Amino acid sequence: MPKTANPPPSAALAPASPQSDAGVLVRPAVEEDDAWVDYLQALAFGPGRFAKAAFRVRERFPIDRSLSLIAEIEGARVSSVWMTPISVSGIDGYLLGPLATDPAYRNRGAGKKLVREVTRMALERGQGQFVLLVGDAPYYGPLGFVPTRLGAIVFPAPVDPARVLVHCSDPALAHRLGGPIAAFGARDEGSGADWTDSTDKSSG
Numbered sequence: 001m002p003k004t005a006n007p008p009p010s011a012a013l014a015p016a017s018p019q020s021d022a023g024v025l026v027r028p029a030v031e032e033d034d035a036w037v038d039y040l041q042a043l044a045f046g047p048g049r050f051a052k053a054a055f056r057v058r059e060r061f062p063i064d065r066s067l068s069l070i071a072e073i074e075g076a077r078v079s080s081v082w083m084t085p086i087s088v089s090g091i092d093g094y095l096l097g098p099l100a101t102d103p104a105y106r107n108r109g110a111g112k113k114l115v116r117e118v119t120r121m122a123l124e125r126g127q128g129q130f131v132l133l134v135g136d137a138p139y140y141g142p143l144g145f146v147p148t149r150l151g152a153i154v155f156p157a158p159v160d161p162a163r164v165l166v167h168c169s170d171p172a173l174a175h176r177l178g179g180p181i182a183a184f185g186a187r188d189e190g191s192g193a194d195w196t197d198s199t200d201k202s203s204g
């Protein structure tokens with residue numbers, strides 16, 4: 001394994017935990033889920049969600065609907081995740097989120113199972129090399145997400161740079177990624193650069 005100093009290497013995807021997510025079924029989202037996902041995201045993130053950095057990215061670059069997943073428990077929809085194809089530094093990858101679980105079904109393993117599944121599915125395609133997100137390290141760290149270089153990746157709205165985390169198969173990549181978020185497939189590092197860096201707190 002190549003040597004890296006800081007941030008630490010991306011761990012392999014943590015194995016599923018049959019005990020903690022027993023009974024959680026993951027399936028692709030379909031059109032009939034759209035209204036429920038809207039409702040869930042509103043419930044989880046509130047009316048201010050559209051101003052958040054990750055939401056602003058998704059306004060500009062469409063989500064990949066084939067990487068939209070739903071978790072169910074006992075036949076009820078409980079959790080949802082989306083992925084947006086992006087590139088940074090001319091390297092293709094994905095922005096994960098929003099991830100949300102119905103408050104009535106939290107702490108039953110649905111959120112982490114969706115993160116594991118959607119990350120595995122995206123990277124197994126072999127077209128993107130990383131999965132980026134804005135979120136809490138204590139939640140995503142055990143799933144193999146590590147910090148990026150502080151402030152290196154430029155979002156379209158303020159983010160807390162300590163919450164910009166990435167999962168990549170090449171551990172050195174977490175250090176190398178920098179610059180504005182651009183379209184998947186963009187090879188010009190400046191092609192997404194009509195927004196500027198800042199360091200306030202935001203997520204989603």
Ligand SMILES: CC(C)(COP(=O)(O)OP(=O)(O)OC[C@H]1O[C@@H](n2cnc3c(N)ncnc32)[C@H](O)[C@@H]1OP(=O)(O)O)[C@@H](O)C(=O)NCCC(=O)NCCS
Nearest residue numbers: 044099100101106107108109110111112134135136138139
């Ligand atoms: C974060 C969220 C998606 C977790 O969903 P979930 O289905 O309850 O997640 P899981 O059941 O897989 O994991 C729950 C575990 O993570 C922990 N956890 C939850 N949120 C956490 C956080 N922000 N930081 C650290 N740990 C967290 C829980 O305490 C629980 O720990 P335990 O397994 O030791 O009991 C859900 O709380 C949610 O929808 N929150 C509001 C929206 C949000 O913040 N989304 C993430 C944005 S990046």
